[in-house]
Amino acid sequence: MARALPPDCTSQDWGITYAELERQFDRFEQVYGIGGAAGNLNGQILAGGNPFEGPRSRDYPNPPMKESHAGALFSHAARSLGFRPFPMPSATMTRAYTNSYGLTMGPCVYCGYCAPFGCEMGAKASPQTAVLPALLASPNYELRTLANVVRVNLDSDRRRAVSVTYVDSRGREVEQPAELVLLTSFTFNNVRQMLLSGIGTPYDPVTNRGVVGRNYAYQCSSGVTAFFEDKVFNSFMGSGGLGRVIDDYNGDNFDHAGLGFIGGGFISAASLGSRPIVSHPVPAGTPTWGSAWKRAVAHYSDRSMSIGVGGAVQSYRTNYLDLDPTYRDAFGLPLVRMTFDFHENERRMSDFLTGRCEEIAKALGPSKIDANRHRGRYSIVPYQSTHNTGGAVMGADPATSAVNKYLQSWDVPNVFVIGASAFPQNAGYNPTGTVGALTYWAADAIKNHYLNSPGPLVT
Ligand SMILES: Cc1cc2nc3c(=O)[nH]c(=O)nc-3n(C[C@H](O)[C@H](O)[C@H](O)COP(=O)(O)OP(=O)(O)OC[C@H]3O[C@@H](n4cnc5c(N)ncnc54)[C@H](O)[C@@H]3O)c2cc1C
Ligand code: SF4
Incomplete structure (x- = not known):
């Protein structure tokens, strides 16, 4: 070899x-909600x-x-x-599907305007459709949008991360302390x-x-x-x-x-x-x-x-x-x-x-x-x-x-x-x-x- x-x-x-x-x-x-045929x-x-x-x-x-x-x-x-030959597995829903988070995605209608576009049927699985709505309902979850992380800050011996620095949508630099x-x-x-x-x-x-x-x-x-x-x-x-x-x-x-x-x-x-x-x-x-x-x-x-x-x-x-x-x-x-x-x-x-x-x-x-x-x-x-x-x-x-x-x-x-x-x-x-x-x-x-x-x- x-x-x-x-x-x-x-x-x-x-x-x-x-x-x-x-x-x-x-x-x-x-x-x-992946669609496919087991082999x-x-x-x-x-x-x-x-x-x-x-x-x-x-x-x-x-x-x-x-x-x-x-x-x-x-x-x-x-x-x-x-x-x-076999069917290509797909993350576009082949029927209406409700996942274990209780989130429902609609069925694909084969509209042809797929890869670079949003889906009018909500049929594409992504974190936005399959996970985030459930997370947003959780009291201990916070989503900060338009936060551009520029650095992970380490402690003095460089073996531990202590915070993350991001720039927010108004250009303000924010240091977010972090355990993980x-x-x-x-x-x-x-x-x-x-x-x-x-x-x-x-x-x-x-x-x-x-x-x-x-x-x-x-x-x-x-x-x-x-x-x-x-x-x-x-x-x-x-x-x-x-x-x-x-x-x-x-x-x-x-x-x-x-x-x-x-x-x-x-x-x-x-x-x-x-x-x-x-x-x-x-x-x-x-x-x-x-x-x-x-x-x-x-x-x-x-x-x-x-x-x-x-x-x-x-x-x-x-x-x-x-x-x-x-x-x-x-x-x-x-x-x-x-x-x-x-x-x-x-x-x-x-x-x-x-x-x-x-x-x-x-x-x-x-x-x-x-x-x-x-x-x-x-x-x-x-x-x-x-x-x-x-x-x-x-x-x-x-x-x-x-x-x-x-x-x-x-x-x-x-x-x-x-x-x-x-x-x-x-x-x-x-x-x-x-x-x-x-x-x-x-x-x-x-x-x-x-x-x-x-x-x-x-x-
Ligand atoms: C047109 C297209 C078609 C594709 N088709 C397929 C396919 O058919 N099959 C397949 O397996 N894969 C496909 N892919 C690839 C697939 O999208 C990626 O493998 C997948 O999204 C990677 O997931 P990820 O979570 O690692 O990264 P991403 O999905 O890219 O998520 C990264 C996230 O980090 C955020 N981010 C980046 N930098 C920062 C920063 N500095 N601060 C804060 N946030 C930041 C971004 O905004 C984004 O939300 C396709 C991709 C594209 C664009
Ligand atoms: S954009 Fe069109 S082809 Fe793509 S998943 Fe949605 S309905 Fe199906």
Whole structure:
């Protein structure tokens, strides 16, 4: 295995097992009303679900989303090639759902205006719909909005957080005393807060020492668009999590012998809803303006479908986060700086997985297929994914991780750093289910262990 690792790869163990986390995945799914089909219930493989998933103790609380035309075609083609398609699990409600906090979310109507918008049906699960209304009713909970945290203040020996400084909406600096601090401000800002506050040793890529900023990773997206003359998709309908997916080429689910890379990804046909203006797929070679372009847009905008890859990215010594030496925010504090590029391992993986997408697309009989492979260097310009991971990774060794398996800072034990910043590398899956499970896991450890005896939970 060691020989298979690409040069400079710093991917590492999580310091925790799936079995330890399973109960927390289940809690997250129940609170957030996830819709899906179980593929492995207590070790029994079930038809219709993901046969590769770890054993789960319960089914999803809601049924899967409906099947779109693109999803049905994908499933049919994938099955004909021997793959095992299943419905993409989704945090958009597939029916009206009341969770254990007594909060009700409405059913999704597949309106197609999903990903960057609020939901007119209250059908998207998020802290705002699934948790906060219950918390706000609690007398010992206070939500302070527009409070921009700029620093966690430590005591003189830098082993204990004593307060948090934030700037409120009127520009006033407020110091809030704290017994316990949870950094939950997304991957980048978690790492930035740690660096600005002096929590843990900053990562140095030259010596490969230090941990805060280490193992930043991203997701490796690619895919194909298939164009048809004889199929219409009604793609104005859709939903953020509507799709069919295969896991046959993820992680270790397939034989990597001779392929020259490690890792993998999920392959899916998603029907997110093609919005006007923003969505106008045309085959490669179409003029980029004028009447020929207009004709192609009119013809193909509803006669095309995409098959995409959400691919893993390993961690590398050369990919990291640190404080920017030049750029500062409105408070004069350094911004976080991201140093990142895809490596040969990811390019090979992407090539291979995109080839599998092409195979599935060909089985559908399109008139044209365009492949979008990873070539050249990483560019921040086109939208690829919001799935950023690492920088304050969890693990069993303080020399290579910023937080222990309970997401507790090794250096300042009354600070917990929660989020995908804890992922040691980016797996070939979307992150939020794991973020949710880790959050419950850390909260349990705080409630059941830390509060009884404040101090390091792992020594
Ligand atoms: C368009 C889009 C589509 C996505 N689709 C998917 C998907 O299909 N599947 C999936 O798994 N994931 C998806 N994600 C990613 C998902 O949203 C994140 O994984 C998830 O929200 C991370 O949760 P978090 O609590 O760690 O951070 P966040 O949800 O980002 O919450 C961080 C909070 O911290 C606050 N904050 C930040 N800085 C400060 C500060 N200095 N002071 C005070 N507060 C601060 C922010 O305002 C925010 O409320 C998507 C994201 C986007 C934007
Ligand atoms: S598609 Fe998205 S925005 Fe529209 S109803 Fe469903 S969850 Fe809400």
